[in-house]
Amino acid sequence: ALAGHAAAGDGRWHAVMTDLLALHVIAAAAWVGGLAAVLLLAAPRPALLAVTLPRFSTLAGACLLAVTSTGVVNALIQLGTAPGVALPSALVTSPYGLIVLAKTACLLAVAALAWRLRYRVLPAVRRHRRTAVAAWAAGELTLLCVAFGLAAALARTAVT
Numbered sequence: 339a340l341a342g343h344a345a346a347g348d349g350r351w352h353a354v355m356t357d358l359l360a361l362h363v364i365a366a367a368a369w370v371g372g373l374a375a376v377l378l379l380a381a382p383r384p385a386l387l388a389v390t391l392p393r394f395s396t397l398a399g400a401c402l403l404a405v406t407s408t409g410v411v412n413a414l415i416q417l418g419t420a421p422g423v424a425l426p427s428a429l430v431t432s433p434y435g436l437i438v439l440a441k442t443a444c445l446l447a448v449a450a451l452a453w454r455l456r457y458r459v460l461p462a463v464r465r466h467r468r469t470a471v472a473a474w475a476a477g478e479l480t481l482l483c484v485a486f487g488l489a490a491a492l493a494r495t496a497v498t
Contacts, residue, residue: 346364347475348491351415353413354411354447355359355415355416358408358411358412359408359412361404361408362404362405362408362409362412364366364404364405365400365401365405365408366401366485366486366489367399367403368397368401369397369398369405369482370479370483370486371396372394372401373394373398373475373478373479373482374388376390376391376394376475377472377475377476377479379422381471381472381475384466385466387463387471388463388464388465388466391460391463392460392463392464393456395452395456395460398452399452399456402448402449402452402474402493405445406445409441409442409444409445413438416442416497417432417433417434417435417438417497428497432496432497433495433496434458434492434495434496435490437491437495438492439474439487440488441485441489444481444484444485444488445485447480447481448478448481448485450482451474452478454474455471455475455478455495459471459474460487
């Protein structure tokens with residue numbers, strides 16, 4: 339945040355971008371860390387899972403909203419303020435824009451899995467029924483790890 343894209347440019351957006359990036363990272367870490375904890379600690383215990391998963395699902399929804407909104411604003415600022423880069427075309431013509439699109443696709447896939455987990459699997463978990471919650475959570479966690487890898491690549495990629 340201090341030396342990467344948030345620090346680049348003319349400085350007009352530095353404070354906004356670093357604050358948004360901090361919120362983005364905190365929300366992503368809470369989501370991934372919480373999901374890993376649910377998977378490792380609660381999934382093997384149906385009674386604990388029935389209490390934990392609904393609470394985590396609410397937190398994950400808030401994290402999804404925070405990650406999405408901060409990511410969109412940061413990408414718009416970054417692509418809109420880069421010298422010589424037109425915003426719409428930058429998404430498909432620059433390496434930075436292509437990685438943003440890949441992260442967006444990953445986020446949409448995670449959101450779809452999370453939605454299915456919340457509205458299809460969670461009701462069964464609340465009734466202490468055996469479900470494939472570990473498989474769903476592992477799939478979501480895997481996609482989130484891919485998004486982290488893309489985030490690392492994005493931080494090292496020039497905007498233009």
